Amino acid sequence: MAREVRDAFFKFIVDRARMPCDFTFEGGLDCERSMKKASVLRPSNRLPSVGEIMESAGATTAVERFGRQATVSTVRALVSDFRKQKIQPISVEKFGERAFANLEIRAQPLLKPIFNLTGVILHTNLGRAVLPESAVSAALEAMRRPVSLEFDLDTGERGERDDHLRGIICDLTGAEDATVVNNNAAALLLVLNSLARGKESVVSRGELIEIGGSFRLPEIMSRASTTLREVGTTNRTHQKDYTAAVGPRTALFLKVHTSNYVIKGFTREVTTQELSLIANKAGIPLVCDLGSGTLVNLERFGLAHETTVTETLKAGADLVTFSGDKLLGGPQAGLIVGKRSLIEKINKNPMKRAMRVDKIRIAALEATLQLYRNPESIAQHIPTFRSVTRSVENIRESAQRVAVAISPAIGSLFSIEVIDCESEIGSGALPLQKIASAGIVIRSSMKRGGKSLQQLSAALRRLPFPVIGRTTKNAVVLDMRCLEDEDGFVANFRHIKLTGPEL
Numbered sequence: 001m002a003r004e005v006r007d008a009f010f011k012f013i014v015d016r017a018r019m020p021c022d023f024t025f026e027g028g029l030d031c032e033r034s035m036k037k038a039s040v041l042r043p044s045n046r047l048p049s050v051g052e053i054m055e056s057a058g059a060t061t062a063v064e065r066f067g068r069q070a071t072v073s074t075v076r077a078l079v080s081d082f083r084k085q086k087i088q089p090i091s092v093e094k095f096g097e098r099a100f101a102n103l104e105i106r107a108q109p110l111l112k113p114i115f116n117l118t119g120v121i122l123h124t125n126l127g128r129a130v131l132p133e134s135a136v137s138a139a140l141e142a143m144r145r146p147v148s149l150e151f152d153l154d155t156g157e158r159g160e161r162d163d164h165l166r167g168i169i170c171d172l173t174g175a176e177d178a179t180v181v182n183n184n185a186a187a188l189l190l191v192l193n194s195l196a197r198g199k200e201s202v203v204s205r206g207e208l209i210e211i212g213g214s215f216r217l218p219e220i221m222s223r224a225s226t227t228l229r230e231v232g233t234t235n236r237t238h239q240k241d242y243t244a245a246v247g248p249r250t251a252l253f254l255k256v257h258t259s260n261y262v263i264k265g266f267t268r269e270v271t272t273q274e275l276s277l278i279a280n281k282a283g284i285p286l287v288c289d290l291g292s293g294t295l296v297n298l299e300r301f302g303l304a305h306e307t308t309v310t311e312t313l314k315a316g317a318d319l320v321t322f323s324g325d326k327l328l329g330g331p332q333a334g335l336i337v338g339k340r341s342l343i344e345k346i347n348k349n350p351m352k353r354a355m356r357v358d359k360i361r362i363a364a365l366e367a368t369l370q371l372y373r374n375p376e377s378i379a380q381h382i383p384t385f386r387s388v389t390r391s392v393e394n395i396r397e398s399a400q401r402v403a404v405a406i407s408p409a410i411g412s413l414f415s416i417e418v419i420d421c422e423s424e425i426g427s428g429a430l431p432l433q434k435i436a437s438a439g440i441v442i443r444s445s446m447k448r449g450g451k452s453l454q455q456l457s458a459a460l461r462r463l464p465f466p467v468i469g470r471t472t473k474n475a476v477v478l479d480m481r482c483l484e485d486e487d488g489f490v491a492n493f494r495h496i497k498l499t500g501p502e503l
Ligand SMILES: *Cc1c(COP(=O)(O)O)cnc(C)c1O
Pocket: 183, 184, 185, 186, 188, 209, 211, 215, 256, 257, 258, 259, 260, 289, 290, 291, 292, 322, 323, 324, 333, 334, 427, 428
């Protein structure tokens, strides 16, 4: 073939290779060898340029939704993946669509609403308390509009964010004063740092708790710059242990609720009342960390009695700290209640500024606390207590309806059965209390069912609203106690895609 024909042929190939269409070359087709060489550059086999893809419909929509910069970098990454992994190229249109899809996936929120069917009502990993509707509305208002966060509407002068909560917390607990910080861990850190910095804090050995790994009392104390003075033994601590520990460097007694464990058998614990007498004599404050902290008598809900915040103050605690999102049933917060002179010291600590709560949570907490003014209505309006008090018959009926509704989607690979099970409160509240409940157990119909059950759990987690249950070696158990939106659950379940090597 003449040289100029060959050159023209290659120029044609190179030119066309930049464009996303089929082509025919006219002239010089008689040359087999050139065609072979040219086939390396066949358009179906080459990657379109970023510029070409950006012109496609998919990329154009992507630019409108996600902006040019994000789209270009996604297209670039896509082309580079194809090049690196030597993937058979796709059409320019398909590239555009793929880029759009990738951007859409990345725009999905990672914090997802889920169905908590673990049977643990206050599950720390699943966000603890579900808030009352009135708290949700209050939080929404606080997000949408300017609020009187630190503004006194009576005087027109600067106010304090604690002003919105102090009154109601004192009303409900009988405390002189109150303040609120980010969570109970912060509350404890702040109390210790404000009252015992550079001095000693006395704690019983039996109460040196660890909660969820990251909260360990001795570590919190050292960060609060107070020296931990342990007294007693793991199982027995006596009044004389506390008395003997008091010296010129003693700043306070700290009594900690052993939230997630109990010490049983040959034990001795100094009560709040006894300890407060010793503290009074020594002229130091008694601080009680109640952990969950409840404002109402839990026997009302058929649970074991937990000392309430009011009872702890009455027994002589000078300060009490507790969480907002455990048994209180509100947003994450740490409440500190007690003697005014001590709260004033806490408020003067510059660390308080770093632990303060925002307007959204103040609004939600205020609305949650308002519900406690009428204790009769708590079981109805606070979701935590609604779940706690739900009757096992009611739960079982729901489980039966759900089992019937979801069994077609599960197919013949699994069997479904309604069972009795036990729920718990969680978050270290009443660790030994089990609440009779009902749920659905899903077992594999296969011989070696373990893997298929894991794949089923994964499929449940991939649902539009992921479903979190308890997976054991032989079964997936879905405790129905916390399921309020039954229709939503069934509709969500229809999207299940059972995929995996065993399914
Ligand atoms: C849960 C708990 C805490 C920590 O409270 P958060 O609100 O999770 O920070 C501290 N002390 C005790 C005894 C607890 O049970």
